[in-house]
Amino acid sequence: MSAIAHWIEQHEISTIVIGLVRLHLEKILPPRALWVPFELGRPLGAPTDSALQQRVLLQALQLVETSTPRQIVDFAEEDSRALPAPDWSAPEVGEHPSIRHEYECLKPAYEQHIANTGRTTVGVSGVPIEQCAELVDHVINNHTVVKSPRDNFSDVLMLRLAIDDIKACYAEAALGAFLIDQPAPSYEQRANTIGPSSRQIGDWFWLTTYAGSRLRLLRETLIQSDDAKLENLARMFIIPHRWRLSA
Amino acid sequence: MARLHDSVDNERAHLEALACPEFKNAAFTSPRPLEECRVALISTAGLMLRGGDNIRAGTGGYQTIDHSVADTDILINHVSVNFDRTAFAEDINTVFPRQRLQELAQQGTVAHAASEHYSFMGATAPEKMESHVHTLAAELKSKDINTVCLLPV
Structure with missing residues (x-):
């Protein structure tokens, strides 16, 4: 700025x-x-x-x-x-009834990313990723927020942070899937590997996964909410411009 | 790409409509040799420390990131969803290049890389940030930092 x-x-x-x-x-x-x-x-x-x-x-x-x-x-x-990586294949997720189930499918790739890089960017919510998945699943299924498990976070803020952690986890699974079942590479070895572009990861997440597709639909529901904070969250802070279903 | 003509329509409209403050008679520090620069980084990615307090949108405050904080404990807490975070997931230096800065200091290209760097939450109304920025500037002066590289996302 x-x-x-x-x-x-x-x-x-x-x-x-x-x-x-x-x-x-x-x-x-x-x-x-x-x-x-x-x-x-x-x-x-x-x-x-x-x-x-x-x-x-x-x-x-x-x-x-x-x-x-x-x-x-x-x-x-x-x-x-x-540019798109020609050799990258998106993680195969199949059909799942919930983010919680889909996460279990992606967990090996997510853990591979952590092994490859030595870090994860999941953690802004301050609760385990499994709990984030369950919290977001509840909102997707019931269209109402869950009581925040953290005292200093409002229910709406907690939802935003849980969604941020879900998105980070899936992105890291997409990155980890590229090198899955291989020994953790060095920084230099990773530099010689053409990983997926952010657009490839975004298209995979928002257009093919249960989590991404259901979050896109959830936005359309929640922007009708009478709760101004929830409406604002849905309108601005869940889906990037490129993948929104409506303005 | 951050070229506006490469953006989708709603993204481009959003970026074009963002209000930008005007600065007339702006301050400009005299040129200084690069090798005399004592440099700190300021990111506006809303960086937070794992397990620490989240920077709240709209408060205008900043997070100090001490050299003892490991890369594994630095997270993005920015409220915006409209920028890439996958590069940060792969390599923290794409957003917060303190390792690259340290290398320049070790080579003698710059005089010093600061022990502390800083992060604000971008997308905050500038008037809410101004007093915090002046507080930070005084802190930088007290640490003999004479150069700041700002890194929006």
């Missing part, structure tokens, strides 16, 4: 923004900016391409030496991982 750069610069600290939306850079004109032609969500570009990431960061930092205020420089390279 380029506004932050302006405020920090007032303290005589040099700032550089690595920006993804050129239109926003052009409107806010931060003190120094490097525009990168990458997908939203990955300002340093391709995962496991440490050389590209370092070139992005270095070119951005070099802008501290410029004497031209509010300059926007374009980064010239593309993200090789933006």
Whole structure:
């Protein structure tokens, strides 16, 4: 967010923004900016391409030496991982009556991702993924929220975070399925493997899995809710623009 | 791709309609040699620590990420669903490149990589963030940080 750069610069600290939306850079004109032609969500570009990431960061930092205020420089390279991976096969999930069941089918691939990378991005809800699945299954089946299992989270916030964890888990299963039943590769070995693009993972999740397809339908139901917070959650914070069934 | 013409219609309309504050007579720090830069990172991915408090949308506050926090304990808690998170799942440096920054410091390309980095929740009204940003700037000054790289998602 380029506004932050302006405020920090007032303290005589040099700032550089690595920006993804050129239109926003052009409107806010931060003190120094490097525009990168990458997908939203990955300002340093391709995962496991440490050389590209370092070139992005270095070119951005070099802008501290410029004497031209509010300059926007374009980064010239593309993200090789933006293209579909021809050898990637989506995890086969089959027919399932619930997210809880579908998760069990995907669990080996999810665990493979954790073995491959040494980490998981599941955890924002603070409850086990099995409990997230059951919570979201209840909302899908009953169209009413469940009492939050965490004291400091509202029921609606808990639903959002449980859905975020489900989406993260499935995405990691999609990444893990690519290298399943193989010894955990090193960072360099993973860098030599063309993994799926985010679009491939998104199409698989939203269009073919039980969880994705039912969440798309759930949004259409919940945006009719009389509960303003639930309606807002459904309208804005469950389904990305590309895969929404309605505006 | 973050090129607007590559976006789906509703995504493009959303990005084009986002209000952007104007800054007239903006501050601009004099150029400094790269090798003198003492650098901190600020992400607006809404990064949180595993098991810690979630950054709440709309509060404008920020999360400090100390060097002792392992990559395994850094999560994205951003409210928006309209950006890719799979790259972050594969490689945290796509969003939060503290390892790449540390490498530049070890090479002597920059003078110093900060011990603490920071994250705000993007998609927050700028006026709610401003006082927190000034608080953070004072903290950065106290730690002799003279350069900040901002990383929106």
